[in-house]
Amino acid sequence: MARKILVTPRSFGQNSSAPLDLLKEQGFDVVLNPHGRILTKEEMISLISEIDGVIIGVDPLDKEVLQHARKLKVISKYGVGTDNIDLEFAGELGIPVTTTVGANxxxxxxxxxxxxxxxxxxxxxxxxxxxxxxxxxxxxxxxxxxxxxxxxxxxxxxxxxxxxxxxxxxxxxxxxxxxxxxxxxxxxxxxxxxxxxxxxxxxxxxxxxxxxxxxxxxxxxxxxxxxxxxxxxxxxxxxxxxxxxxxxxxxxxxxxxxxxxxxxxxxxxxxxxxxxxxxxGSHCAASTLDAIDNMGIMASANLIETFAKEAM
The missing domain is CATH 3.40.50.720 (NAD(P)-binding Rossmann-like Domain)
Structure with missing residues (x-):
């Protein structure tokens, strides 16, 4: 069965199909943000229970959400700020967290x-x-x-x-x-x-x-x-x-x-x-065509690379 990947950032793959193509080439089943906005904690909980990997924006990924993520193996941050992620609890669960340093x-x-x-x-x-x-x-x-x-x-x-x-x-x-x-x-x-x-x-x-x-x-x-x-x-x-x-x-x-x-x-x-x-501003400093493409490609590549390391 294909691994399920939840992608929450609304701008992911907005200008180029490359970030999404990278995931599909690896055989991942990609679940895109269904609401077109930042997800609430309740929405994250309902979506994440069957997810193997997540590319996360600024949506909540705190301890309560992670407790429902029973299959989650990789967290790939779309950006560099991780204050919306409970890094300590993710570490306790053995879930690696990557960021797109320098992309934007x-x-x-x-x-x-x-x-x-x-x-x-x-x-x-x-x-x-x-x-x-x-x-x-x-x-x-x-x-x-x-x-x-x-x-x-x-x-x-x-x-x-x-x-x-x-x-x-x-x-x-x-x-x-x-x-x-x-x-x-x-x-x-x-x-x-x-x-x-x-x-x-x-x-x-x-x-x-x-x-x-x-x-x-x-x-x-x-x-x-x-x-x-x-x-x-x-x-x-x-x-x-x-x-x-x-x-x-x-x-x-x-x-x-x-x-x-x-x-x-x-x-x-x-x-x-x-x-x-x-x-x-509407948290839009990184919202340029080049930065969006860079972050998407790097977030996808980070997720793929981390899954590959997990399999070794």
Whole structure:
């Protein structure tokens, strides 16, 4: 009997049949997301009981779901963030978890930079006024020759740093794991978390969501930021305390924010949707044609390779 593979990401194979072809060539019986949206825990439980392998997006794969996955042998993450997966329990069950490291790094770095520029220059506000035939001249802030603070200097953070060179930006970085050689070669200065917060004109988050990083940006950090600071998050929802974000924007403690990821999507705090200084994304930073193809092919290849190792 063919192994059953559940594929939950809606964009999987959207532009190219290659990711799906790889699975079918191996004789897998592929079950695609039947709802066209992020699956609920209850839907995951109902689907996963007879599944041998899963290519998972941001859908819930916690302990309760995994307890119902009695045949599951491989988890292939479509992306790099694994906070929706109970890695510890998967390990106890002997289920390996793979990720598509690097597949979408350039797309996300592009989007992070776009958010910074969009917020700084109030692009959405200007667009909305022009549509009302109000040719107002809004005063904005510059990115050129400013200071970029990266909280997390992994693949995507490095991509944002490369783009900052074109804007003659000074780059500060904070990370618990440092790449001193790369930093020296690219004129990036490692500093304390507090210095990134206090000295940066633009702050971009590139961290995984773990207990130590949850709400790493809260009211205290907003109070430390410049009044003209722009905060961008294309990493994981939960890094920013959304109550504190609302307060900071409402009270004009910072210039603005560009947020592509929320703790709950759409955000539970609907008042955020009313703030003009906030540009909101739908967790779409990685949604480019190339990135989608890369992630799909890599996720399929990871799953196939892991099954092959299991058979040895």
């Amino acid at each position: 790094k350039e797309a996300v770095a592009d989007f992070a930079f776009a958010l910074m520029l969009g917020v700084a220059r109030k692009l959405t506000m200007i667009d909305q006024e022009c549509r009302k035939l109000n040719w107002v001249k809004l005063t904005t802030v510059d990115m050129w020759n400013s200071t970029l603070g990266l909280i997390g200097l992994g693949n995507i953070g490095k991509g944002v740093a490369r783009r900052a060179k074109g804007f003659n930006m000074k780059v500060l970085a904070y990370d618990t794991v440092t790449d001193e050689e790369y930093a020296a070669d690219n004129r990036i200065e490692y500093v304390s978390f507090e210095r990134v917060i206090q000295e940066s004109d633009f702050i971009s988050l590139h961290l995984p969501l773990i207990p130590a990083t949850r709400h790493i940006i809260g009211r205290r950090q907003f109070e430390m930021m410049k009044k003209t600071a722009v905060l961008v998050n294309t990493a994981r929802g939960g890094l920013i305390d959304e109550e504190a974000l609302y307060w900071a924007l409402k009270e004009n403690k910072i210039w603005g924010a560009g947020i592509d990821v929320f703790e709950q999507e759409p955000p539970a705090k609907s008042e955020l949707l009313e703030l003009a200084q906030l540009i909101i």
